[in-house]
Amino acid sequence: MAQLYPQKNPGRIKARRHQLTLAKAKWPDALPAPTGTQTSHLWLALHLPFLPLEALGCQHKNWPTAVYTQGNREQQIVTANPTAQNSGIHTNMSLSAARALVPSLQAIQQSIELEKTYLRQLAIQAGHWTPDITLLEDGLLLNIAGSIRLFGGIPSLVDQIQIWIFKIAINPCIAVMPTAASAILCGRSGKTLIVNSKKDIRPAINKLPSTHLITDIKGRRLLTQIGARTIGDLLRLPRDGLARRFTPHLITQLDQLVGDAPDPQIIFKPALKFSEQFALDAAVSNMTLLQPLAYQLLEKLCHYLHKKHAQAEEMQWQLTNDRDEIYNIPVLLTKPNRELISLNELSRLAFENTQIKAPITAIMLQVNRFSVFTPSSKDLFENRTKSGDESNSIVEKLRNRLGKNAVHGLRVRADHRPEKAWDRCDPGQIGAALFGGARPLWLLETPKSIRVSNGQLFFGNQTLSIQQSRERICSGWWDGQTVRRDYYFAETASIKLWIFRDLDSGSWHLHGIF
């Protein structure tokens, strides 16, 4: 907000005059271009003057169309298409006035939400040229500094962007400037230009009307009062006086225009999501016939992953049959992947594992979780692939074909009860340290009772001789699976067994084989 010059305290005025001279010294006419910033930032502002119309999908060029917004008192025109403009309709006109002027006017209410969505879609498309994209209210801001060489120089890059945007937008404006603020300003002023050095910013923006920077009514009135009609006028004025009359923020804005103040931008990062599907013309009942289609979808996925510098972490197929039943076929990946060949192989195995009841009519590929792709350096002279890759790929392969629950690792658990002293785990995991006496190599998951006759233990028809050493295991009272047993080593004529006597019932059981 404009602050009025304080009249009462002359002492303070004096002090301010002193500051004023300092401020003058700070704005030399030709700024030395700082090295480095010139190459890391070159901003391309894409201004879409008819964005509200385009976002609503109004493509009728020959019919007067306008977008209005609900103001405080009346409905106001936001944008009118060229046909409507020719009939005299302009921005900020009230809707009733416009209707009076052109009775056939097609008026649609503005939707900020749709505009945002539309801009997001454009930003995703513009991601072809640079990943540094900022969404503006009325367009996009692209940092093209990193893409200049790739696309054959600034003119060629701007040409490509122009060809693309002219196909989809009405009278778009492209401005390339070394600072973000000046690019946006030029774009909004409809000034198509390319400036790539900082010292040329001032000549380029000097003539632009200052009302582009100051939008509130009070400020604009003040502008006309002091006679600062252009940005150049504002830049020439003493800084602290400007700060006092307008807002301190204006100084920052001016600094940002010429590149004296940092102007960080919020980069648009589209959420990674991949979901593609094919509807089949004729239903397919043979899974192998789906392979070529699956391959095409995977090709699309890999293309997407390469573009996004990402890897798939969780991937699944969805097959729909003619009864509208859906089969979800997850592809189990032990590590993030983006190789077409291996993804195709894993998908094939996962398909083999699936039984379908009715012919398939649609196939869909979804990736829900992504991870950043970090390329690993490979040895120039190493022909063999790294054994880590192989070991992961065999587990992946087996799991996709046999199911996740068919492939496990084994580990020792810290529990005294023999049947709980181990568990299945993900391959490669390390278990607890071992304790206790000698353990058998085979364990019967359910102990087998041993026949006792005349004080002798029998294994089949063979008598068992028991060694004297005994291991008592009493444990598990806390989870209701109490074990109170005495374990012994026993031998038949040919094999060595691990047996126990239940201390509660006194019965004998076979638990392991050495």
Next chain:
Amino acid sequence: MTLESCLRRQDIWRSRKISKSSDAVATGFEALDHRLPGGGWPKGALTEILVENVVRSPLWLILPMLAALTTLRSWQAWINPPALPYPPGLDQSGIDLSKTLLIETKDHAEILWSAEQALRSRACSAVICWPSKLTQTEMRRLQLAAEGGDTLGICFRNETALRQHSMATLRMRCYELPNGMEIDFLKCRGGPLHQNISIHRLRGNTSVTINT
């Protein structure tokens, strides 16, 4: 194809010539090492061990080999064991459990498929499987997979398979003895047949007698 390249094939068996190839892994039992051509379990080949009852497959016979191979590759696959190979027991025998891959399949086709994949993958140092039945073609497929992946394959089978012709490089039948095992060599590429040896399993070491 020249004669040399033909003779270099793993599945060409030249009798009388005991190959002293280094492609063998010591069994950990002196008598067995001495008796086997190459001085141990043949690597890159399938070994078939016939036992009276597969539930009592003599794991102790192959454990020293598994322990020796641990560092070689990432995994050691156990495919469809008839009972649980007990992790604490394996651990005590020097097996690295973090390299163990337990594969439990639904049917015979899956056993064969996973055994072939594991043998061929070059990610497993050893593959131990318990197929219920095995035709000659299936056996040959596994043998070729073991050669292709240079992987040591062990196949425990019930002795009812005795009459069947085998494609394995080494085929032996085990009889349980008190505290040991008598081994009859049914097929042994590059070594004499039917000269039984018995191996004694003692705590920590083994003693051996040779019968002819």
